[in-house]
Amino acid sequence: MATIIKEEKLSSIEQFNCNSCGNGLEVFNPRAKYISCQYCGSVLDTKSEQHEILMSMSPPTEHQPMSFIKVGLLANFFDKKYQVIARTRWQQDYYEYWSEEGETGYSRELWIYDEWLMISEQRTYFYLVEDKDGYYISEEIVPDNPSLPNESSHWSFMKNQRPQIINEYGSASVIYFEGESNYQIKLNDLIQFASYKHKNTIYTAEWRINELNNQIKEIEFFKEDKISKKEIIQAFENNEELDGLRRKGEIWQWLTYGAFASAILFFVLMFTSFGGTKQVFTQTFNFAELNDSALFKSKPIQLDETGLYCIELRGGIEVTNSEAFVLAYFLNNEDEVINHLDGDFSVYSGFDSDGYWTESTEEADKLVKVKETGTYHAKLMLDREDAVTGSVTLNIFSGVVLTRYYVIGWLIFLLLGFIFRSSMKKYF
Amino acid sequence: MALFAREFECPSCGGRIKRENAASKSLGCPYCGQTSHVSGDSLSMAGTPNLLIDYGSMFSVGMVATLRGRRFRVSGKLRIAYEDGFWDEWYIQFLDNNQDAWIQEDDGGFILFEPATDYERLSFHDIKVGGYYSFSNAYQQVFVTSKSRAKVEGGEGELPFAIIPGDIADFVEGVEDGKVISMEILPKETHISVGTPFKLDEVSLN
Known part of the structure; x- marks a missing residue:
């Protein structure tokens, strides 16, 4: 036209x-x-x-x-x-x-x-x-x-x-x-x-x-x-006037493209982060080994990379309607506590108007930033009633990323993309 | 047509006014703007001199152009003032058959009007915009789109009827079957014409 x-x-x-x-x-x-x-x-x-x-x-x-x-x-x-x-x-x-x-x-x-x-x-x-x-x-x-x-x-x-x-x-x-x-x-x-x-x-x-x-x-x-x-x-x-406007529009256009590209990047990272972890340590402790009066030391944990690690406690209580509390300290090779994690594990079950029900808490985790490579270890303590039997497993995973930051980044850039696009549309 | 051409002396300023068409009844002096009526071999003044301002129209009196393949000559111009402004009507003759026609120029819009042979006398006051009226045998269902009382502001060149600047005339415009039907009710005569809009691109200058 x-x-x-x-x-x-x-x-x-x-x-x-x-x-x-x-x-x-x-x-x-x-x-x-x-x-x-x-x-x-x-x-x-x-x-x-x-x-x-x-x-x-x-x-x-x-x-x-x-x-x-x-x-x-x-x-x-x-x-x-x-x-x-x-x-x-x-x-x-x-x-x-x-x-x-x-x-x-x-x-x-x-x-x-x-x-x-x-x-x-x-x-x-x-x-x-x-x-x-x-x-x-x-x-x-x-x-x-x-x-x-x-x-x-x-x-x-x-x-x-x-x-x-x-x-x-x-x-x-x-x-x-x-x-x-x-x-x-x-x-x-x-x-x-x-x-x-x-x-x-x-x-x-x-x-x-x-x-x-x-x-x-x-x-x-x-x-x-x-x-x-x-x-x-x-x-x-x-129009010469349009040149200035077009330049402004182009700035908004590139900001829009940048924001949406970043949003896509964060979205992809968010998905890839789900499968990027690797288990570097596991050890299961029978409740019989642990007690609340003394700390039980784990095997040495060799960490060859710095960065984020996920410490996980998985509780397995064998007696229903009971609970156990586990406290785990994470220590370096100089026996200094660099972090700790606790878990309240429980198993409950019963009957109500809807029938049989069961409810349990079996997992607790925490992210720990390791600044130096080397040998680490954990010390665990248990608090439970004597009749409560079971075990707790300590797992440590490397390659952990903060997925929630990716989600936040994705949302922020998506929002910015729409804001920039709205500004861009004033010019194009 | 040139056979009938002759010159007159403007009764107001003495300037020479050329008449190309023997049937022209009004002549506008190009020097002082005086409108004169032709009576035999002389002119008589009608109204006071009023040189029409040129608003940059593509048309001008005396020019020859072609519209939709037909050559025409512009003989005169009539300017009508109304409440919301004014419009110009260019009086033209097609050179292939000497047929008279008008080009209405209003706010950048152009309509070629050709005179209709018959009309029905309607009462201006009784006509309602939005109603259907019979304007002639050929146009019996004209949907009236506007009516206005306007003033003849002045003329230029040759015009086929006797105009007096300052005269009040009634105008009714309507539409039927994709055509614009215009009725001009002047103090002494009524004209009806049938128009089709055109764009300036359709006009080429000769």
Whole structure:
């Protein structure tokens, strides 16, 4: 759709300073009678010598454009050069058709959209409509079978179209405008509208009511075709202003890619970490060997690598409805305690209204950071009732990684990716 | 057509005004903007001089161009002012058959209007926008899309009827079967014409 050629901006027919804020204003359309200052929101008379202020609107900062498009930018559409000369912001209060699980109806909605007025070198126009869902090129058409919607929920005004469901109807009013206008746009200017969709095109009828006699004053028919954001970027590519925005967009784009790539990396690491451990030591102690008055020393534990190790105690109680407490110290070859681990092991069972139940606690573990290689050992102590028999196994695993950090990293980068992507979409 | 060409002297400024079409009833002086009515061999002033501002239209009086393969000459221009602005109507003749037509230029939109042969006299006040009316035998179900009371701001070149700048005229526009039907109710005459929109790309300059 768009052809990119480096071109100059259109020649303005008049330049003057805003009577309110002093910023420079340019008029491009010879027919323009009014101009709304894009810096302060004052509406000025373009035709009078003094360019009197006719009205003032709320500051433009309250009605920022939804994307990079702004008054003054150049664009190439339909192989022609256009310039953005005005924007009208509309607020719709309307009913939208819905259909769900066999039921249908209309729900009341509020919606905001911008209507950008584009003027060509030949002083022809078209409207580019922008809302949060994207962009549409709006074109006034002459209907084959003109009508306004009636009580029916179906309607069409073009040949070769069966009546379609009216997907939106309601009113729209002007809440802000900037740039040039041939007629004096007034805040709260109200139009009624109804639209239906046929294939990928939206067909709309708009009509204005004459406030004096409450009769319809004018009816216009439009068709709107969606245009992709990529095509919009291509159409506006010729603007220096867009270069800066594009650079910012590219920064956000790379941040987005980086964040998502990191998220993927953390996700992969998280999975690979599950199978990366290796058992380097195991020893089982019968309860008979242990007691609470003396520490029982394990066999030497040879650790040839520094890093994280997982110390695990697995308790095996042979008597139901009993419990045992095991305390294990982890010591270096100088008999210094560098960490400890305890486990409360138990086995309980019984009957209740749901039948037989059993409950046990058989495992306790802890991560230990080993800073030096060498020979280590453990010392264990047991506290139990005499009748409680069983054993406890001490296992030590190397290659342990902190999986939870991978999960946290994955979540953080995923979240950052979406935040960056949202910022990027403001530019692309 | 050149056989009927002749020159007049503007009754206001004395400038020479050329008339190409013997049927033209109004002439606009290109020097002072005075509109004059042709009566026999002389001109009589109608209204006060008003040089129409050129708003950068592609068209101009005297130019020859081609629209959809048909060459035409622009003979005159009529400017109508209404509540929300104004529009221009370019009076043209197709060179292949001398048929008269109008090009309406309004806010960058263009419609080629060709005169219809008959019309039904309608009461401007009774017409409601959004209603269906019979405008002529050929267009009996016209859906009215707008009506406005407007002022003839002035003319330029040759026009086929006697205009007086400042005159009030009623305009009704409607649609039937993909065509724009326009009715102009002037103080002394009513015109109905049938239009089809076109884009400037369809016009080539000769």
